Amino acid sequence: MRMIIFLLLSFTPPYLFMPLSPDDGIFISSAFGATTVMFYPAIANLLTRLITREGMGESFLRINLRGHGREYVLSLLYPVLVGLIGGVVLTLMYTKNYSLAAAIESNGGGDDVAASFLYALFIGAGEVFLGFGEEFGWRAYLTPKLEKLMPTFPAVCVTGVIWGLWHAPLVARGYDWGTDYPFFPFLGIISMCGACIMLSAFLTYLTKRTGSVYPAAICHTFIDVIMALCVLMVTGETDILENHTYMSSLVVMFLIPAVFAVPCFVYLCRKKPLPEKA
Amino acid sequence: MYGLMYKDLAVNKKNLLILFGGFLLMHILQFLGGGELEDENTAFLITAMSVAMAFMISGAAESYLFSADERKKFAFWVISSQTGVKALVGAKYLFVFALAVLSVVLSISINALSIDLAGNAANSSVLCIMLFYVQLFLRGVEIPFLYAFGSKRGNNVRAVIMMTVALAISVYLLFGDISSFGSLEDMWKRIFDFLDTEQSPAVIITISVMGLSVFPLYYLSYVISCKVYKRGVTSYDR
Numbered sequence: 001m002r003m004i005i006f007l008l009l010s011f012t013p014p015y016l017f018m019p020l021s022p023d024d025g026i027f028i029s030s031a032f033g034a035t036t037v038m039f040y041p042a043i044a045n046l047l048t049r050l051i052t053r054e055g056m057g058e059s060f061l062r063i064n065l066r067g068h069g070r071e072y073v074l075s076l077l078y079p080v081l082v083g084l085i086g087g088v089v090l091t092l093m094y095t096k097n098y099s100l101a102a103a104i105e106s107n108g109g110g111d112d113v114a115a116s117f118l119y120a121l122f123i124g125a126g127e128v129f130l131g132f133g134e135e136f137g138w139r140a141y142l143t144p145k146l147e148k149l150m151p152t153f154p155a156v157c158v159t160g161v162i163w164g165l166w167h168a169p170l171v172a173r174g175y176d177w178g179t180d181y182p183f184f185p186f187l188g189i190i191s192m193c194g195a196c197i198m199l200s201a202f203l204t205y206l207t208k209r210t211g212s213v214y215p216a217a218i219c220h221t222f223i224d225v226i227m228a229l230c231v232l233m234v235t236g237e238t239d240i241l242e243n244h245t246y247m248s249s250l251v252v253m254f255l256i257p258a259v260f261a262v263p264c265f266v267y268l269c270r271k272k273p274l275p276e277k278a
Numbered sequence: 279m280y281g282l283m284y285k286d287l288a289v290n291k292k293n294l295l296i297l298f299g300g301f302l303l304m305h306i307l308q309f310l311g312g313g314e315l316e317d318e319n320t321a322f323l324i325t326a327m328s329v330a331m332a333f334m335i336s337g338a339a340e341s342y343l344f345s346a347d348e349r350k351k352f353a354f355w356v357i358s359s360q361t362g363v364k365a366l367v368g369a370k371y372l373f374v375f376a377l378a379v380l381s382v383v384l385s386i387s388i389n390a391l392s393i394d395l396a397g398n399a400a401n402s403s404v405l406c407i408m409l410f411y412v413q414l415f416l417r418g419v420e421i422p423f424l425y426a427f428g429s430k431r432g433n434n435v436r437a438v439i440m441m442t443v444a445l446a447i448s449v450y451l452l453f454g455d456i457s458s459f460g461s462l463e464d465m466w467k468r469i470f471d472f473l474d475t476e477q478s479p480a481v482i483i484t485i486s487v488m489g490l491s492v493f494p495l496y497y498l499s500y501v502i503s504c505k506v507y508k509r510g511v512t513s514y515d516r
Binding site: 118 | 401
């Protein structure tokens with residue numbers, strides 16, 4: 001029952017915002033909708049606890065920095081690594097006569113690349129609450145609840161599918177996957193679910209290892225802010241991302257995260273779910 | 279430590295609510311005029327002023343947290359407790375950080391709402407993030423003073439520093455070259471343009487490094503506060 005209330009509360013706003021807004025590309029035309037859409041899973045978490053009088057047990061709100069510094073560093077490194085490796089793979093797939101110097105030059109030179117990277121970090125660090133908005137709903141509420149019904153592996157997969165479907169209105173507008181692919185938008189939505197399963201594995205790993213939602217929130221924010229930038233750093237200002245949007249997203253959001261997801265799944269399947277300390 | 283944070287919330291609940299009422303009231307300024315604001319500069323001015331004033335109020339709310347604990351009995355109990363000074367000071371720093379984050383979340387959300395409803399309010403997201411860093415920096419400087427001298431004397435020390443800075447700015451405004459500032463309305467528009475449009479890499483790197491360095495400085499401030507806490511206890515009146 002709690003899960004149904006939670007899902008209703010988290011799915012209603014994005015599904016309401018998208019069809020109600022006029023069709024003007026991938027962006028939600030309501031500034032308020034676009035700004036707050038990532039908060040709704042967190043709000044749903046709090047409201048569900050309030051409505052069902054569940055209390056704030058297992059909230060994963062503790063920071064738990066001591067002894068878990070490695071996970072916090074990993075949460076920052078993961079988006080950068082995935083972006084850079086994704087960039088290399090895309091370059092190998094689509095570029096002939098590649099030169100890193102030329103790629104950096106096409107991004108405006110070393111100074112511009114460093115400036116863009118630091119600025120993204122600066123903005124990302126100030127916007128970590130956006131990542132928190134989603135993670136506090138998916139990783140800190142939905143996954144633990146699903147784990148009570150099924151083993152960890154399917155719980156993470158189901159979370160990924162739900163998370164992917166939550167993005168469906170955006171995907172139907174061409175967000176992340178573009179519009180130029182067969183069976184648009186259904187293939188995009190299925191791909192988004194797959195990508196969310198892979199990303200969910202790492203984010204759940206971070207949450208479980210630390211017993212805290214913050215590393216996942218940091219990682220999620222930097223996935224949104226930095227990953228595409230890292231891809232661009234390697235590929236340069238070429239037309240790869242523009243002309244091969246679907247394949248680019250498939251590589252960067254599904255294939256590379258899938259490689260990282262394997263050890264995470266192994267860890268998650270070995271570890272028995274532990275309740276958070278009160 | 280989380281219990282101490284809850285204690286801070288419970289003790290300061292009324293005052294925090296009043297101050298956040300003021301914070302929200304400041305933001306309502308953005309809705310004034312609504313679609314009638316045809317002048318872009320006026321929209322920038324109103325948005326920037328309301329956001330800046332709202333952040334000043336939330337800054338006051340953050341500073342207010344410290345005076346409630348200034349009792350010798352409580353301070354000595356904290357020093358002798360198992361979690362010690364680090365937990366008390368850490369809880370305060372976390373609480374202040376949480377309030378700063380809440381300020382940004384509310385500011386950005388209300389600004390977005392005002393863009394939807396009032397039509398031509400300026401987008402202040404980057405300004406809000408900038409003010410978040412400024413706010414953290416100011417608290418990072420202020421809190422060790424509050425712990426070292428008590429809130430009474432600490433506020434006096436802060437007031438002296440602020441007045442010195444204000445005096446220096448006034449002297450510059452009176453005798454320095456202010457032609458580049460133009461009018462007040464233009465100034466806010468240029469600040470927004472500066473935040474939104476592409477700048478030279480050197481400027482972006484400087485702003486980003488300054489902003490990101492606030493986090494280690496905030497931690498350093500916490501370490502200093504832990505060290506000076508015992509010294510400050512002797513200055514408490516009760």
